[in-house]
Structures are given as structure tokens and as C-alpha cells.
Amino acid sequence: MATALRLKRASTISLVARRPWQHFPPPVQSKGFSSSRPSSHDGTPAIQLRPYQEESITSVLTNLAKGSRRLGLSLATGSGKTVIFSHLIERVPNPTRDATQTLVLAHRRELVEQAARHIENLYPSKRVEVEMANQHASGTADITVASVQSITSGDRLQKYDPARFKLVLVDEAHHISAPTYLGVLRHFNLSEKNAETHTALVGVSATFSRSDGISLGSAIDHIVYHKSVKNHLYFLGLSANRCAGIMWI
Secondary structure, eight states: OHHHHHHHHHHHHHHHHHOGGGTSOOOOOOTTSOSOOOBOTTSSBOOOOOHHHHHHHHHHHHHHHTTOOEEEEEEOTTSOHHHHHHHHHHHSOOSSSSOOEEEEEESSHHHHHHHHHHHHHHOTTSOEEEEBTTBOOOSOSSEEEEEHHHHTSTTGGGGSOGGGEEEEEEESGGGTTSHHHHHHHHHTTOSSTTOSOSOEEEEEESOOOOTTOOOGGGTOOEEEEEEOHHHHHHHTTOOGGGSTTOOOO
8 A cells, every 4th residue: 555655646746847737737717717617619618707806807908909918917916817818819919920829937936837727727738838847848839938036047038039029927016126027028129118019918916016116107107907905806796894804096
């Protein structure tokens, strides 16, 4: 029995080493998910977006159509940020025939793994790769989910051709003015306001304020949608007196 358990544990570790984000169980239904999950046209599970999630995506698309390129979404914790930016990938039109790829940036391993897992489930026909630690993406995948620390290490960023990217998504974007993020934005010609680029930048965060006083204006030009904690809780049917101690945004 002990030998069998050791063999089972070894095979599990091997699986994690190959594709760690796939080892985790499917995400549970959270506040950001609708309870209704109809099937898409190809039979894969689809998530029915909540009205505010659809509104946030529409706000991004409307501003991109007006020519804006560096946008922010301010969404309360629990509002389904991963759901929103994952759905946004398919909805953003390709600005050129060749610009079809998407890069998702995060600064923590668990955020990278969560995003990769969710995106793979949502787009089973797309090639999704991870750039993190000893996992090296090809730079040519339909969607790459990357640790910002890893992608800026050495020359790893150079394999990503800016001409082929339509969208750069940043999770927890209140960190976006950090030098590592700005280095990625420079690579995609997104570090300057009104820069001539076809690539769109969308940063998603629960808060766009920083305690160190560094301006986020170096990376984000417009916050195109804001949903506060208070509004989100009321949407979920929670009254204020049941949420004592919460600081409203």
C-alpha cells in the first residue's frame, strides 16, 4: 500500500511539472460567475456574463473604437476580473491581418495559473502557453499568460513580435507603473500616451491607487469602467448593515 501511494504521488508531481495550471480542479462558481452556464456553439461550457461584466467589456470596446489604446477597468474584488478579461480577448477585433495574439501579464504565480486555466477552458481551440520560471513559451501562441518577472528576464521578451499582438492585458494593474511592467509596455510601443500602435492595453484592478504616490498615468490614460465594492455587494443583494466594516470606494 505504501509503495502504491508513493507511485501515485510521484505521477502527480510529474504532471504538475509538465503543465502545473492544468493540475488544479476546475474553478468553482464565484461571485464573478453567473449561475447559468449555457453551451457555446461548439458544445463547450460557456459563462453567461452578468450585466456589469458585459457593460465593462462594452466600455473597453467603445473606447478602443474611438482610438484610445491604454485603458483601465476598476472592478471590485469578487466581481470576476478573470472572467471579464478572458472574454475580452475574443471580443477585441484584430487591428491588422497579422495582429491576432494576446499577452496576459500578472505578477504572482497563482494569478498566472488561474488565468491560464480559465483561458484554456474558455478557448479550447486556441493555443495557450505560459511564460513563467522554467516554462518558456514560444512567443507565437494565440494567447500567452506570463509572469512579468519571467518575461522581462534576459532576452525572453524579444521573441514576442509587437506586430503580431492585438492586446496586452494586465491583471492587478495598480502595479503597472513598476519598471518591469513599463519595460514590457515599451516593447509593445505602449509606454507613451498617444503612441502610434495598433496594440491595445487593458489593465484590470480592484484599485488604481498606489500608496507610494507613483502616478499610473505613465501607463493608463483612461479608466473606462468603475464598479465599487458597495455597488457590487448591492448587485449581489447584500445590504449595507450586513457589510459593516467595509470601506466603500
